[in-house]
Amino acid sequence: MIVPQCHNSFQLMLDYDFVQARVKATGSLQYGYTKTNGERMLITVFPSRNSAYETIWVFSKEDLPQVEEELFDD
Secondary structure (H helix, E strand, O other): OEOHHHHHHHHHHHOHHHHHHHHHHHOOEEEEEEEOOOOEEEEEEEEOOOOOOOEEEEEEOOOOOOOOHHHOOO
């Protein structure tokens, strides 16, 4: 469901130790990618308020906020 040019960088989002460390260090993590149908998606990961070990993942596609273009792997 992800365009081939996003496969390598998307692998970091599957490394939960990396995600957890990044969220802990910066307060959140954003990653943009393009689906095979051309839709651009943005993942935002926040720390959970209920647990130091859990995160909240938000996937958005409509009304994307203004984000840096380098978040997207086009």
